[in-house]
Amino acid sequence: MPLRRFENNPLLTPEDVKPTRDDLTVLCTMNPAAVRVGDQVLLLVRVGEAARQEAEHVCYLYFDAEASELRTGRLRRDDPDLTRPDGRGWFHRGKMLLTSLSHLRIARSGDGKHFTCDDKPAIFPTTPYEAFGCEDARITPLDGRYWITYTAVSDRGVAVALASTSDFVTFARHGLIFPPYNKDVCIFPRKVRGQYVCRHRPYKSEFNDACIWTAYSPDLLAWGTHEITMSPEPGTWSSDRVGAGAPPIRTSEGWLEIYHAVDADGRYALGASLSDLEHPERISTRGSVPVFLPETPYECDGVYDDVVFSNGIVTDGETLTVFYGAADRICAAAVTTIDEMIDAAKA
């Protein structure tokens, strides 16, 4: 594998992070966005907090936007209206209940290897569209600001919101840039043919697979000219779905990307691709084999097993530090080079 894990992995675990309230426990510190700011590397980590479960009750969490407060609720486990169809979530009378809820928190490092997580959230739910949490950010420096896309989850759907900051202290919110069902949005670090560009990932339906799409925007808020860029490949490590990762990296050979793919067994892997510099909706080459697979205990065994998911890369000349979430539980990193990834995209 052309990605070499940090020796001090995992970089951040739930044990390293304080919950926002004493009655909650930190379940995961995963899927970090990453950016270099001055002398520091900042991660924007998805911190998932869980309600403490009780023997006789299912305890759930939601953000009440009207009261601007995270609330807990509980239902008797023998409630006949309570069902758990697929093991991932509870439903009550057709409404989804979440036993954990994510926000985004900054972790900082002077050496790019050892990270300390802030005690307070950076981006916490604020609107009804975030009632079930804020997840899986990407950060793009562009036009003098840092633009942050993240998944906004609620009973209104799984949508994509935009925020921005100049200092990672105060954050402006710009509302939803993609309606449900969409996630995995990353904005390119420069305009292409006069427009902003992003990747996005509408979910699969009875008609279509879960593919990576490209869209263009005049203002970062409104997105159009949607085209499919990359599809799952039947019978392979990407057969179930693909989704974009960190913002693409401009190279002489095209836009380099490390995306995630999921196979029929639900195993996540990372792949490399190159797309046309002037028409990034067109993939020029994509590697036939993964560049990274879950192999270590912290990647194979967690909240959701067998996951490596990258949404943050820091570049230092030719060197790429690929930050990733592992097993939906912890943050880790691996190092590679632009040339190795270009070769992998062509292999």
Place this chain on the structure above:
Amino acid sequence: MPLRRFENNPLLTPEDVKPTRDDLTVLCTMNPAAVRVGDQVLLLVRVGEAARQEAEHVCYLYFDAEASELRTGRLRRDDPDLTRPDGRGWFHRGKMLLTSLSHLRIARSGDGKHFTCDDKPAIFPTTPYEAFGCEDARITPLDGRYWITYTAVSDRGVAVALASTSDFVTFARHGLIFPPYNKDVCIFPRKVRGQYVCRHRPYKSEFNDACIWTAYSPDLLAWGTHEITMSPEPGTWSSDRVGAGAPPIRTSEGWLEIYHAVDADGRYALGASLSDLEHPERISTRGSVPVFLPETPYECDGVYDDVVFSNGIVTDGETLTVFYGAADRICAAAVTTIDEMIDAAKA
């Protein structure tokens, strides 16, 4: 009911329309967009054509964008990989097959009551995003052109495309304005607070119901600032889903709309609503009872039973002619007034 059916309903049936090829039959002439152009009323009708079925084969249709040709295929009915999970479509090894495929065709009338359908399509599939057809248009006159939104269906998903025309002879195509899974897009007939506005309808998921959303655009191509506008109401005639109809009508009491709703049994009905003139994402009132229900034989019995679906309204002072598709098979119309619909929205 405050909508009075035309005495000469249905206005257009499959028997009135020529197929585009001798080996196809016209299955439906439904869901017309409507607009007044000079002395004429034009409908943009969804014409669905079916492949002739054979005793031993399922015959299916798709548009081959590379060859720019509508193609037919057939599979033996005893093919073990051929399944029909829900009666609406066939699947072969997980891929959907369509036995009919729609395009959009103009029907013209001098008196607004008697319509003659063109022999040639106005908007026929041209891209891979339209491989399964073009459906359910809405027409908005705006900035000196007619803007046409329609559902683009393919194995890439159910998305929304934009076209425009100045003369209903030549049509410019503007690509996809909404990625899957979305439909029921209508553009407002004027800007609001400096931006274009539309309604759209992301599909339901395990997280969310099928609601009407509002979005804003600087240029009609890119859309953002998405907000939920109207949700299904549990246990009522709108419990399964709601979707916008014809472009909203500006009145002194707000934006008047006639939307469709579907109940738990799959029965379609029309409802009236008013929204804020300056903030049309906010519904000010919505009627508690439908303004129109399937009652006649041509509404209750067709390709899909018990459907009234309106996506075209022509105004003449206070009078509204509400064109609609019935039972997914024919075009019909009913007449009402702005005051009656405002009263219905408040009832």
